[in-house]
Amino acid sequence: MARPPGLSVRLKLTLSYAGFLVVAAFLLLAVVWVFLLRYVPENVFLPGQDGRPGPNVPSRSDLEAAFVPKAALMLGFVLLFGLVGGWALAGRMLAPLTRITDATRRAGRGSLAHRIHLEGRKDEFRELADAFDTMLGKLEAQVAEQQRFAANASHELRTPLAVTQTLLEVARSDPNHDDGELIERLHAVNTRAIDLTEALLLLSKADQRSFAREPVDLSLVAEEATETLLPLAEKRGTTVETAGEQAVATGSYALLLQLITNLVHNAIVHNLPAGGAVRVTTSVDPPTVIVENTGKELPPQLVPTLVEPFQRGTGRVRADHAGVGLGLAIVRSIAEAHDGTLALEPRTGGGLHVTVRLPTAEHMQSTCR
Known part of the structure; x- marks a missing residue:
């Protein structure tokens, strides 16, 4: 965005510091004038030893003649001191902002690996730098x-x-x-x-997140998903069971249906060759869907990688209905798009235990407000 040239922030701060200092000095001199010179009479004569008028003592006009040039000189010195000191002070105060600006320009050129790492105690500039470093880390990872x-x-x-x-x-x-x-x-x-x-x-x-939000009962969605995949489960000799209570979340019915369908499909496909089981449970506070299935033992270090795109897991893929490797990746994206969380754990005895937690409708309304 093209902008016309203007004064730098450092110069503005310098002028502000110097102006404030000059005003403060002027007020101080005004106080001296009001509370000191006002008590000095215009002309003062002291009698001499022989009764005749003695020499004049310094009067108000004399003090004015001596005070005003010195005051003007002092104001000039204060102005010069304010400009020099303000320039140095503003430069020191804005040094962290210069580093943040430099990091922003590097990021704009595509260098996301650079970090500010602003040292010192916590203040507004360091909070900004830390937040910017965090943002750069997330951007680099994304x-x-x-x-x-x-x-x-x-x-x-x-x-x-x-x-x-x-x-x-x-x-x-x-x-x-x-x-x-x-x-x-x-x-x-x-x-x-x-x-x-x-x-x-x-x-x-x-x-x-380009979807409309509405109240969605996860228990009804779970029933629809399991009924759709029941023929596949019967073909594989896998039993599917649904249980739980009404759990109302706010989101897209179609996406949440896809979420549970992917979980159930994944649980059916990656199961025992025969006699496997899948259990789908819903609960409230917060709205939660739990899908667990029997199957082979899964190494704990493998489970977190299953949500990555095209990561199917060694030994978990079968020839038919193996999917395209995006099932759990889509589940994670849908959960995050609804401000929810996805947790995967290896199930004791083999198989997988998946938990999706979504915020309540009241929480989503307060967040939107």
Whole structure:
């Protein structure tokens, strides 16, 4: 944004300091004038020893003639002292702001690794510098995550395209190919590409928080999600159980349905080969959804990485309905978009225990106000 040139903050502070100092000195001299010179008479004569008028003692006019030039000289000195001292003091006071401005310009040029690290005791400038350092750290982490996500997304999207190209080249070189088999395989690859694209769009929508908010009963959403995935659970021999009480949160019904659907789908797919179980529980104060499932033992160090995009976990993926690696990443984004939290823990005996906590409707209303 183009702005016309103006006085620097340092010069403004210098003029303010000097002006205040001159005014204070002028008031002090005025006090001396009022409370000292006003008691001196205009003319004073003392009688001599022989009764005749003696010599004049200093009168008011004499004191004025001596006081006014000295006062003017003193005001000039105070002004000069105020300008020099104010310039030095303003420079010292604004030095932290200069470092913050330099860090801001570096960040604007793309250098997010720089930190201010302003030393000294806590004050307004140091609070600003610490807040700016925190913001730079978050921005650097987000940029790195976005770059990693873009690289992973490009790789995932390139895979079905490469497979499609290979299938078409093989079919072109083989005149006796089976068109039905080719169509089925192309359909499967295309379906995966569509699912991945829709997942990326959903993830972007959740990150941007571009949705209307309304009261949503999580217990009803959980029932709808489990009913939708019941055929998949029956096919895998997995039992799904829902329990809990009415839990009303504020948010998007469609996104919260996607959140619970992803959790239940993840719990069904990454379960025991047979005889597995999934339990979905809702509770209030705050509105909470808990999804836990049986399955293989998960190393504690692996669990936090499962919410990263395209991280499926070693040994947890099966050939059918494996998803596109964005299920829990979408869950985390939707939870954060609703100002909620997502917690993953390895379940004792195997499997995963997932907890999503959302703020109450009253809390969201007070936050919006």
